[in-house]
Amino acid sequence: MPDIHTDDWWKSAVVYQVYPRSFADSNGDGIGDLPGIIDKLDYLAELGVDVVWLSPIYASPQADNGYDISDYYAVDPVFGNIGDLDRLIAGLHARGMKLMMDLVVNHTSDEHPWFVESSSSLDNPKRDWYIWRKPREGFAPGEPGAEPNNWASLFFGPAWQLDGRTQEYYLHLFAVKQADLNWENPEVRQAVYEMMRWWLDRGVDGFRMDVINFISKAEGLPDGAASPGTALASGFPLFSYGPRIHEYLQEMHQAVFAGRPEHILTVGEMPGASVEQARLYTDQERAEVDMVFQFEHVELDYGPDGRYGDARPLPLVDLKASLATWQLGLSDVGWNSLYWGNHDQPRAVSRFGDDGEYRQQSAKLLGTVLHLLRGTPYVYQGEELGMSNTVFETINDVRDIESLRYYAEQRALGTDDETLMRRLRVTSRDNARTPMQWTDAAHAGFTTGTPWIAATPDYATVNAAAAVADPDSIFHHYRRLIALRKSDPVVVNGDFRLLLPNHETVFAYERAWEGRVLRVVANFSSVHTSVELDDEGFEPLLSNYDASPGALRPWEVRVSAKGY
Incomplete structure (x- = not known):
């Protein structure tokens, strides 16, 4: 690497x-x-x-x-x-x-000037800056079930709010006052x-x-898969990885970040x-x-x-x-x-x-x-x-x-x-x-x-x-951890290897780079715990207890290194 x-x-x-x-x-x-x-x-x-x-x-x-x-x-x-x-x-x-x-x-606040304009009339130039839809076919505005699709807000309740002035619904994946912008525009x-x-x-x-x-939603904003007996469904699969997400991010990078003197x-x-x-x-x-x-x-x-x-x-x-x-x-x-x-x-x-x-x-x-x-x-x-x-x-x-x-x-x-x-x-x-x-x-x-x-x-x-x-x-x-990160290139550059993957209370791994190895062994429990690892050549580097051989003490972490 x-x-x-x-x-x-x-x-x-x-x-x-x-x-x-x-x-x-x-x-x-x-x-x-x-x-x-x-x-x-x-x-x-x-x-x-x-x-x-x-x-x-x-x-x-x-x-x-x-x-x-x-x-x-x-x-x-x-x-x-x-x-x-x-x-x-x-x-x-x-x-x-x-x-x-x-x-x-x-999304923005519903008090943002963009939304104030967008919600002012059906033909406002900023109408299409947000995601507006008519009621579901066969329903009158405000009727139960009239929301354009069955998505639930991540903050509970429907993800659509009826606007009394224009009698259309706007999408809010979060709170009612957080109206989703229309990135298609x-x-x-x-x-x-x-x-x-x-x-x-x-x-x-x-x-x-x-x-x-x-920011990229599924084309047509289709219904999500509803659970039996529920009116609302998670739209998450339909808005968490939309068809244009990579296009938007690449466009953003080119328009905003590319060519700047510093990263x-x-x-x-x-x-x-x-x-x-x-x-x-x-x-x-x-x-x-x-x-x-x-x-x-x-x-x-x-x-x-x-x-x-x-x-x-x-x-x-x-x-x-x-x-x-x-x-x-x-x-x-x-x-x-x-x-x-x-x-x-x-x-x-x-x-x-x-x-x-x-x-x-x-x-x-x-x-x-x-x-x-x-x-x-x-x-x-x-x-x-x-x-x-x-x-x-x-x-x-x-x-x-x-x-x-x-x-x-x-x-x-x-x-x-x-x-x-x-x-x-x-x-x-x-x-x-x-x-x-x-x-x-x-x-x-x-x-x-x-x-x-x-x-x-x-x-x-x-x-x-x-x-x-x-x-x-x-x-x-x-402070010591941050200093170690800045002084030891293994922390940034090293490969990762998980040790003892099936151990129920010990998290152990190694980072290796150019012949150097950094080992972390951590006891995620309140009891003394012993593990069998080959410690030959490893020297203590950092711990949250005073140095001591033997079993890991409750919530003890030991960092050691070799090849330095």
């Missing part, structure tokens, strides 16, 4: 995701903002990350916390102003870091590309593209993407995107009722097989993104580790296993502190629109409150959206006001100030 080229700087980089609403509040209004992020840049520099991925800060009614954009060219006042964003870009660049913005172009695509170029010219270094594989980082969030599809998306010769966010490994614990049902125990064998499949599948073409969590996932240490007695050890283990795989690692804010899921006492503690819609729909169907709250405590996206825990002061030092969502109760002991001061903390373990 060749060494990484200069243009491939992103392959040796580490990305840190900032969820602005919950990161740091500078003005005491209870909502995180851009000046708050600027105040914390030295913290991010000390951690050693290379890229900051900023979740949406554009003007928005905030129906879905900024993923419903009403003006792509403006900063929402709740986060600051465009001058603050310019200062953030300058501050990052001065510290040798880059900024990756969230790009949300499958070349004017829409050119408007999007123009906006992207504007941000790059302002100094932005890349884009994380929200559900970008949804622009492009990451496509692509729910449902297979390894075979990802090889096409991320093959550099095809010029589409650098890497994809796929969801296979974070859906393995879903029960029969899906994400918000009762989770099933996650067999480590399944997790290892999934990660290994992606490691090997993209070994010769393409590139992996590596993540345990983000703003849409529960906290990693609560989901994959042990957030009780072995919180510190399991958080370090998860970071080690992830960062030494082949791909670009992502750190979600607070992950480097071992932040865990929060405690929702009642539904009044929940803010996430998806969780609230799930709760309302299930209550209407007769599911009891106790069951629903038990599920949300494990699965809700709000677990990742509680305030970043900076200190042991009120509200975790996030704000001097009342936070938009309550802080996780353990902030008195789990916080950045304590972690930075403790050389043995999770924070400093992450």
